[in-house]
Amino acid sequence: MSFIMVKHIRKTFKVPIKTEGIIGSLKSFFNRKYRYIKAIDDISFSIKKGEIVGYIGPNGAGKSTTIKILSGILNPDSGSVKINNLIPNVDRKKYVKNIGAVFGQKSQLWWDIPAIDSFNLLKDIYKIDDNEYKKTLNELIDLLNLKDILNIPVRLLSLGNRMKCEIAASLIHKPQVLFLDEPTIGLDAVSKKMVRDFIKKINRQNNVTVILTTHDMKDIESLCKRIILIGKGKILYDGSISKLKKKYDYLRKITIETKDKIDIKRNYIVKEKKFDNKIEFTIDIRQIEINEFIKLLSSKISIIDIDIESSNIDDLIIKLYEEFEI
Amino acid sequence: MKSYISYFKLKFITGLSYRAQAIAGIMTQFFFGFVYISVYVAFYESNHSSLPMELDEIVGYLWMSQSLFSLIYLWYKDSEIINMIKTGNIAYELLRPQNLYFMWCSKILGERLSRVTLRFLPVIIIAVLLPKPYNLDISITAFRLLLFIVSMIFSSILMTVLVCLYHVICLFTLDERGVVNIFMVIADILSGLVIPVPFFPKFMQNISNILPFRYISDFPFRLYVGNIDFNEIFISLGMQIIWILILFILGKTLTNKALKRVVVQGG
Numbered sequence: 001m002s003f004i005m006v007k008h009i010r011k012t013f014k015v016p017i018k019t020e021g022i023i024g025s026l027k028s029f030f031n032r033k034y035r036y037i038k039a040i041d042d043i044s045f046s047i048k049k050g051e052i053v054g055y056i057g058p059n060g061a062g063k064s065t066t067i068k069i070l071s072g073i074l075n076p077d078s079g080s081v082k083i084n085n086l087i088p089n090v091d092r093k094k095y096v097k098n099i100g101a102v103f104g105q106k107s108q109l110w111w112d113i114p115a116i117d118s119f120n121l122l123k124d125i126y127k128i129d130d131n132e133y134k135k136t137l138n139e140l141i142d143l144l145n146l147k148d149i150l151n152i153p154v155r156l157l158s159l160g161n162r163m164k165c166e167i168a169a170s171l172i173h174k175p176q177v178l179f180l181d182e183p184t185i186g187l188d189a190v191s192k193k194m195v196r197d198f199i200k201k202i203n204r205q206n207n208v209t210v211i212l213t214t215h216d217m218k219d220i221e222s223l224c225k226r227i228i229l230i231g232k233g234k235i236l237y238d239g240s241i242s243k244l245k246k247k248y249d250y251l252r253k254i255t256i257e258t259k260d261k262i263d264i265k266r267n268y269i270v271k272e273k274k275f276d277n278k279i280e281f282t283i284d285i286r287q288i289e290i291n292e293f294i295k296l297l298s299s300k301i302s303i304i305d306i307d308i309e310s311s312n313i314d315d316l317i318i319k320l321y322e323e324f325e326i
Numbered sequence: 327m328k329s330y331i332s333y334f335k336l337k338f339i340t341g342l343s344y345r346a347q348a349i350a351g352i353m354t355q356f357f358f359g360f361v362y363i364s365v366y367v368a369f370y371e372s373n374h375s376s377l378p379m380e381l382d383e384i385v386g387y388l389w390m391s392q393s394l395f396s397l398i399y400l401w402y403k404d405s406e407i408i409n410m411i412k413t414g415n416i417a418y419e420l421l422r423p424q425n426l427y428f429m430w431c432s433k434i435l436g437e438r439l440s441r442v443t444l445r446f447l448p449v450i451i452i453a454v455l456l457p458k459p460y461n462l463d464i465s466i467t468a469f470r471l472l473l474f475i476v477s478m479i480f481s482s483i484l485m486t487v488l489v490c491l492y493h494v495i496c497l498f499t500l501d502e503r504g505v506v507n508i509f510m511v512i513a514d515i516l517s518g519l520v521i522p523v524p525f526f527p528k529f530m531q532n533i534s535n536i537l538p539f540r541y542i543s544d545f546p547f548r549l550y551v552g553n554i555d556f557n558e559i560f561i562s563l564g565m566q567i568i569w570i571l572i573l574f575i576l577g578k579t580l581t582n583k584a585l586k587r588v589v590v591q592g593g
Contacts, residue, residue: 068417071417071421072421092423093424094423096423097423101421103418106413106415106417106418107415107418108418108421110336112340113339113340113343117336121329124328124331124332125422125424127329
């Protein structure tokens with residue numbers, strides 16, 4: 001039995017259309033027109049306990065809306081959601097005790113006071129007993145290295161440190177499910193890595209199910225085995241990253257530097273570009289292994305330098321977006 | 327219950343961390359109290375026709391309203407809650423295993439009590455030490471003091487459910503201006519904070535006697551200075567309770583309605 005079951009959910013938003021300028025504003029004041037936007041259009045998936053799933057898609061694809069429905073904040077227009085045998089918007093109070101969430105663009109900490117005060121408040125909200133709370137808090141302080149920042153008012157913290165506290169706040173009640181909506185937005189490389197490592201750690205240690213939305217493909221690559229790609233409110237792909245790579249990620253750019261002249265025509269060479277004494281080949285690795293190709297080249301010319309562009313999941317996603325026209 | 331008290335505590339801590347704001351508040355309240363009273367003193371000296379309140383009564387009324395101002399004025403929005411609605415941070419509030427309405431009520435009451443705690447005593451002390459006729463008279467019978475405290479407790483609760491209602495309405499309008507502002511202006515005037523209710527024309531007095539606003543400030547202060555007879559005291563205490571119930575049920579029902587159609591702003 002799946003831990004999270006989502007069946008055919010739909011959600012439409014009613015958005016007022018406002019025309020520009022003063023006259024336009026006046027017009028829409030008296031005669032307001034609405035547009036209906038299908039944020040989510042028939043989405044179904046299921047997730048097992050302890051999985052980390054990357055939920056990706058371009059801006060406006062319906063990612064945040066899905067997260068909000070899963071966390072019980074929004075009601076779907078139709079369809080059903082069941083998580084750990086609870087229906088989020090029906091058993092709300094019972095359900096939300098088991099989930100934690102970080103919305104990267106919002107804040108759950110109290111702005112003017114130190115984070116530790118916010119944590120103490122959460123302790124009371126979730127009715128955590130003293131010993132349990134102390135234990136969890138100390139764990140989080142160790143793992144996230146929070147010791148020196150807990151007593152500083154949140155407004156004075158750097159974004160990276162604040163995000164650490166946000167994540168700690170979402171885990172203080174030991175949730176079984178963690179929703180992360182763009183948790184690394186705006187962070188520098190070091191903080192990003194730290195956040196990723198931490199997510200991996202708590203997933204492994206506490207078997208927390210994590211659903212992650214992000215635009216940073218490195219997050220996805222380092223954290224998730226499985227991704228769900230959505231666009232225009234529909235699921236376009238649901239499966240492992242490696243399968244996706246096999247299917248779409250078969251082109252490699254190999255740039256060589258040489259003084260010799262070379263002229264090879266093979267059908268696995270998709271593109272060939274020459275500039276100065278460099279040649280850039282784009283080859284199809286389904287037809288020839290890179291190693292074979294280099295052997296072939298070195299048998300014909302002397303190679304001064306070589307650069308093989310590693311596969312890049314960003315490009316892969318762009319390719320996917322293009323293919324699905326989203 | 328404990329968690330609602332924690333909200334209250336946290337708001338209290340936050341409120342206390344702004345010292346400059348508190349000092350500015352004391353000065354403002356003292357300044358306004360002094361200006362109002364000077365106006366009334368001049369008015370009473372030049373006017374000898376019968377007035378609805380004695381001079382010492384009006385002076386006491388004004389000092390009480392100034393010292394408790396930050397608790398009872400109705401032109402009040404909790405900027406944190408409003409921002410939460412506008413920016414979508416309310417998403418986090420909805421994630422908590424709690425009732426949003428009670429959560430907001432305890433936040434509002436916590437913040438306002440924290441403000442009044444720092445301002446109340448200094449203003450009272452200064453007011454008592456002023457020369458006649460500007461000074462506050464603190465000779466009051468124990469029984470009336472007790473009634474005054476009870477009425478102030480009801481008044482604080484009434485204020486909380488009323489102000490919370492503004493914020494609940496914002497859940498629908500997604501903005502604190504417009505309807506809510508109009509509502510607040512009316513509330514402010516009818517509460518007697520601009521001009522004490524006894525000075526209203528008769529028909530305005532009748533209106534404000536029916537509505538809840540006057541029972542937040544005008545009633546307890548007149549009870550304190552003794553400008554009200556015993557019958558009226560008990561009727562007014564009853565009115566406070568009735569309005570607390572009405573506004574509470576209204577606010578709670580509207581919150582539940584709003585949450586069914588909630589839209590979280592932005593991303």
